[in-house]
Amino acid sequence: MTDFAATKALFHLPDGMIYLDGNSLGPLPLATPARVAQAVQDEWGDMLITGWNKAGWMAQPMALGDRIGRLIGAEAGHVTLGDTLSVKVYQALAAALAMTDRTVILSDSGNFPSDLYIAEGLIRAFGRGLELRVVDPEDVAAHIDGSVAVLMLTQVDYRTGRLHDMAALTAQAQAAGVLTVWDLAHSAGALPVDLAGCGADFAVGCTYKYLNGGPGAPAFIYVAPRHAATADPALQGWLGHDAPFAFEQGYRPGAGVARMRVGTPPVIQMAALDASLAIWDKVDMDALRTTSIRLSQRFIAGVEAACPDLTLASPRDPHARGSQVSFRHPQGYAAMQACIAHGVVGDFRAPDIMRFGFTPLFIDAGDVDAAVAVIARVMGERLWDAPRFMERAAVT
Ligand SMILES: Cc1ncc(COP(=O)(O)O)c(C=O)c1O
Numbered sequence: 229m230t231d232f233a234a235t236k237a238l239f240h241l242p243d244g245m246i247y248l249d250g251n252s253l254g255p256l257p258l259a260t261p262a263r264v265a266q267a268v269q270d271e272w273g274d275m276l277i278t279g280w281n282k283a284g285w286m287a288q289p290m291a292l293g294d295r296i297g298r299l300i301g302a303e304a305g306h307v308t309l310g311d312t313l314s315v316k317v318y319q320a321l322a323a324a325l326a327m328t329d330r331t332v333i334l335s336d337s338g339n340f341p342s343d344l345y346i347a348e349g350l351i352r353a354f355g356r357g358l359e360l361r362v363v364d365p366e367d368v369a370a371h372i373d374g375s376v377a378v379l380m381l382t383q384v385d386y387r388t389g390r391l392h393d394m395a396a397l398t399a400q401a402q403a404a405g406v407l408t409v410w411d412l413a414h415s416a417g418a419l420p421v422d423l424a425g426c427g428a429d430f431a432v433g434c435t436y437k438y439l440n441g442g443p444g445a446p447a448f449i450y451v452a453p454r455h456a457a458t459a460d461p462a463l464q465g466w467l468g469h470d471a472p473f474a475f476e477q478g479y480r481p482g483a484g485v486a487r488m489r490v491g492t493p494p495v496i497q498m499a500a501l502d503a504s505l506a507i508w509d510k511v512d513m514d515a516l517r518t519t520s521i522r523l524s525q526r527f528i529a530g531v532e533a534a535c536p537d538l539t540l541a542s543p544r545d546p547h548a549r550g551s552q553v554s555f556r557h558p559q560g561y562a563a564m565q566a567c568i569a570h571g572v573v574g575d576f577r578a579p580d581i582m583r584f585g586f587t588p589l590f591i592d593a594g595d596v597d598a599a600v601a602v603i604a605r606v607m608g609e610r611l612w613d614a615p616r617f618m619e620r621a622a623v624t
Pocket residue numbers: 312313314315339340342343382386411413414434447
């Protein structure tokens with residue numbers, strides 16, 4: 229059983245701030261600066277080129293992949309790390325498309341734009357009459373049929389937190405001969421995931437949100453063992469080669485998911501992730517889910533009692549959402565800026581969503597109550613009316 233009061237003490241949380249945005253960029257673990265300094269000084273500084281072996285840099289993508297694998301229910305040895313999530317979406321979707329002659333990529337309107345853009349680009353690149361079919365999230369199951377090549381979904385909707393039933397949709401897809409690509413950006417570290425148990429084909433995700441790897445932290449990719457020896461990596465970089473240091477002229481894919489590696493791994497970012505995963509290694513994901521639900525239910529009850537102008541945008545059933553809660557308000561952007569100015573950090577997603585993440589590793593019931601009090605004041609006194617809250621920043 230994880231002691232969440234103890235994990236809270238492992239993070240740097242700025243004074244006077246209640247951080248409900250760990251679902252977008254996780255906070256800094258206290259151990260990270262020293263681990264990064266070690267990678268810079270002792271490894272890069274003193275070991276120089278020998279660090280690839282001596283400090284284990286070359287083996288890190290698979291080693292860190294296994295530690296993430298525990299959190300997402302992957303078989304050992306079937307997750308690797310590197311690049312950005314958008315790149316890993318490209319590889320997973322391209323690999324899946326290469327395994328079928330069917331033409332439809334099925335996704336939903338709750339998917340993150342990058343995933344849909346990647347699909348559009350791949351359709352042009354493949355040039356075999358592929359089609360992207362985007363349906364409402366609740367209609368996905370009804371559209372799984374024999375024309376569908378790949379079902380590509382983000383398990384937890386980044387705006388509303390709506391949670392897809394991965395087990396049911398994957399089983400239905402499999403029965404119809406459809407391959408699955410799951411984006412776990414808002415799932416990894418948010419709730420227990422069981423890729424192996426569900427029989428998912430491919431999965432991808434990022435490590436800078438719930439997993440606290442820091443801005444620019446590398447993405448991960450999972451390939452089911454049954455495809456590991458045949459999946460086409462789509463981006464044939466030298467570090468995905470079977471023998472990178474043989475420097476052969478022609479490409480031969482590496483063993484298993486290692487073929488999904490592309491080029492040089494981000495060593496300093498991996499050191500930061502190593503430090504945050506030291507916390508995650510000890511987290512009981514069922515306890516995390518129970519606590520996340522308790523916190524988010526408390527938040528919804530508090531906000532709904534105090535702020536009649538806010539409309540719940542997330543599913544009310546906690547088992548039908550991830551670890552975030554969203555409310556709608558016509559002045560959502562300015563209202564969120566006012567909340568941030570008063571110490572409660574969430575974020576805004578167009579057109580009108582105020583989004584708050586619940587991350588039990590460092591948020592507790594006292595934080596929820598304090599956040600509700602601030603939000604109630606902001607909404608009750610229309611504190612967002614000040615002109616300085618109305619102007620939109622480039623990054624929100
Ligand atoms: C669901 C989802 N997919 C893809 C991305 C893109 O990730 P990245 O910017 O790391 O490529 C994000 C976040 O930005 C996301 O939330």
